[in-house]
Each structure stands twice: as structure tokens, then as C-alpha cells.
Amino acid sequence: MVGAAIGYGLASAGARVSVLDEGDTAFRAARGNFGLTWVQSKGLGAHPYFRLSLESVDAWGAFADELRERTGVDVAFRRDGGLILALGEAEAAERRDFIARFRHQAANDYDCRFIDRAAVQELHPAAPLGESVTGASFSPMDGHANPLFLLRAMVTGIGHSGGTFHPGQTVQTIARAGSGYVVTTATKSFEAEKIVIAAGLGTRQLAEMVGLDVPVRGQRGQLIATERTSEIFRYPMSGLRQTAEGSVLIGYTQEDVGLNTDTTAAGMRQITRRAIASFPQLAGLRFVRAWAALRVLTPDGRPVYAQSTTHPGAFVATCHSGVTLAAAHARRFPAWVLEGRFPAGFETFTAERFHVQATV
Numbered sequence: 001m002v003g004a005a006i007g008y009g010l011a012s013a014g015a016r017v018s019v020l021d022e023g024d025t026a027f028r029a030a031r032g033n034f035g036l037t038w039v040q041s042k043g044l045g046a047h048p049y050f051r052l053s054l055e056s057v058d059a060w061g062a063f064a065d066e067l068r069e070r071t072g073v074d075v076a077f078r079r080d081g082g083l084i085l086a087l088g089e090a091e092a093a094e095r096r097d098f099i100a101r102f103r104h105q106a107a108n109d110y111d112c113r114f115i116d117r118a119a120v121q122e123l124h125p126a127a128p129l130g131e132s133v134t135g136a137s138f139s140p141m142d143g144h145a146n147p148l149f150l151l152r153a154m155v156t157g158i159g160h161s162g163g164t165f166h167p168g169q170t171v172q173t174i175a176r177a178g179s180g181y182v183v184t185t186a187t188k189s190f191e192a193e194k195i196v197i198a199a200g201l202g203t204r205q206l207a208e209m210v211g212l213d214v215p216v217r218g219q220r221g222q223l224i225a226t227e228r229t230s231e232i233f234r235y236p237m238s239g240l241r242q243t244a245e246g247s248v249l250i251g252y253t254q255e256d257v258g259l260n261t262d263t264t265a266a267g268m269r270q271i272t273r274r275a276i277a278s279f280p281q282l283a284g285l286r287f288v289r290a291w292a293a294l295r296v297l298t299p300d301g302r303p304v305y306a307q308s309t310t311h312p313g314a315f316v317a318t319c320h321s322g323v324t325l326a327a328a329h330a331r332r333f334p335a336w337v338l339e340g341r342f343p344a345g346f347e348t349f350t351a352e353r354f355h356v357q358a359t360v
């Protein structure tokens, strides 16, 4: 997802782009994606991350239009706002406190408010609330899109701009060649003036080859898709949204289980219980699919964007929310990679922030 967005941006800016991708057997966060373009919970205590997320979703409408015009793929982007439901009084207090702390950090930029149970019900008149719903945080900053169509649109866009996508090409080595690099896979080698490593959980291993230490770990998320139904949710919620086609997506667990991508009965139970407690009518919908995928997390959950100092022209990009940040990735990277203009606000996204020396 991250590599496709950056590749799309670079190809659109006129660069000759080749995207090398391990393929369908790889760990892929992108395939598990929930499709939220989400800001309200991003960057408390990390203002530049909040700013970048907001900048990206502000650019998302034009980005989606551009993708549709260039590729014919409608990524079903809607930005009507989004909710995080509170079940019980403790969760409501927690939401209120979170909003207050965020407002303190982001002053008037943080457009999010707590709404009571009646207001939540008004937003979703076709879905009677469960008894335990006490309210929600609501933010007009938030929205959603179809992440699979997004990926297809960006890859198609790379092709339309003369770039090439190479599936089934697992990068094994990266070495200098003249002023650029030679990248080898099991069957081919590719030469490039510049390279961007955006390989999700494979990032750390590849980044080491250009002198960068980028710690990432996987976190499993399990999801369920129901059969299609008439519109019951206009607004996406954290862990619950209805797609443009009518399926309800129910998510998501957050599990530290290494590289295990199994679905489990316990995980399904956890997410469906909360969904049905929120909207009891969901109990009447049939599941059609359940799956799990691994999120790509840095130690503080924020992005890493870096250019190697030992290997100039070699860049690394990784983040937790590749859909939310897709518009920013496509727009911010070309000037940096092609013209060397360091993106304003990226100072805090270095990999060095994790290299804190131990003290005695």
C-alpha cells in the first residue's frame, strides 16, 4: 500500500518507476485493511503525525477524483465523518478525556466532539442502538474508502504513467552500482538511480542493506465481512463500517502473536460481541468471510520516513495507516526523492528516534 502510493506519486511526477513486489505469499497488511481514512485518534502526543494525517485526508477527495479520472477505478471515498462508540460510562469518560487532551494539543485544528446516545441514534436511524451505548466521539475529519480498489487504482496509475509493476520479485540484495543501485531478486536484477524501500514487515531486513535500522513488528487484526444489506450505517465507526456494496465489516482485534495470520474463534467472538452489543440487529446478518492480517508497527506506532546517510538516494517509508496516508505519500515523496527537497514536518519521522542509548 505504501509502496504503491509512493510509486504512483513518483510515476505521476514523470519518474521511470519499477515496483518490485514479493507477491501473494507475502505478509501483507494491505489485504487485511478496514478502509478507514481516519484522523481523530492519530497523533495524540505526536503533533506532526496528527498534522500529516489531517493533511492527507484533506487531500484525499482530490486524490480519489484523480485516480478515477486516470484509471477509471472508483475507490468509493466518502468523508462524511466517523465515530468511535462508547459502551458504558467508563468508555464515555475515556472518550471525553481523550478529546479534551487532543484539543489542548491541537487547539482549533482538532475537529472532534463527544455526542450523546440520542445523537448517535440520529446519525444511524436504521440501526437501533444496543442498551450499553452511551455516546460516541464524532469527527467530520474522518471517512472511508475501498482499500482493495485503492491498491488497484494506484498500481494501474503507475502503469498508465509508463511505470512497471513486477509481482513475484522478492528483493534479496541491494548494492551500490555507480551513482545508483542494483537490486537483485531470485531471477532478475534491476538498476535504478534511486530506491524507495516500502516493504511492510520486510522493511527492516531491506533497510539494513542501505545502512538504516527501522524496527517494525506485526500485530494481528481479525475481521469479518457480512452479507450485503440495505444501508444501515452511513457513518464509518472504528471497528464497524458498511461498504459501498452493502457488506458490514466488523473488526478488529489487536493481537501480538508474532507472524501468525490465523483467524480464531476467540477473536471472532470478541469482535462480534462488541458489534452486536452496539447494534443488536447485526446478529441477524450472515458472515460471508473472515480473515486476519498483520499490521506494520514501529515501536511508537508512528511512521518512519528516512533517507540513508550512508547510501544517498535510498529511502525508507513505513507507517501504520497506509490508506489514511496514501494521498500524503503520493504527494509528499516526489519532491523529496526526485529533487532532494526534504518534506516540511518530516523531521520527527526519522528512524534514529528509536536509537536511544541505554543509561546506567
Ligand SMILES: Cc1cc2nc3c(=O)[nH]c(=O)nc-3n(C[C@H](O)[C@H](O)[C@H](O)COP(=O)(O)OP(=O)(O)OC[C@H]3O[C@@H](n4cnc5c(N)ncnc54)[C@H](O)[C@@H]3O)c2cc1C
Pocket: 001, 002, 003, 004, 020, 021, 022, 023, 026, 027, 028, 029, 030, 031, 032, 033, 034, 035, 036, 037, 038, 169, 170, 171, 172, 198, 199, 200, 201, 202, 203, 206, 220, 221, 222, 223, 252, 293, 294, 295, 296, 317, 318, 319, 320, 321, 322, 323, 324, 325
Ligand atoms: C486488520 C487491519 C486493518 C487495517 N485498517 C486500516 C484502516 O482502516 N486504515 C488505514 O489507513 N490502514 C489500515 N491498516 C493498515 C494498512 O493496511 C497498512 O498501513 C498498509 O497496508 C501498510 O502498507 P505497507 O505497504 O507498508 O505494507 P504491506 O501492505 O504489508 O505491504 C508490504 C509489501 O511489501 C512487499 N515485500 C516485503 N518484502 C519484500 C521483498 N523482500 N521484496 C519485494 N517485496 C517485498 C510485500 O509483497 C507486500 O506487498 C490496517 C491493517 C490491518 C492489518
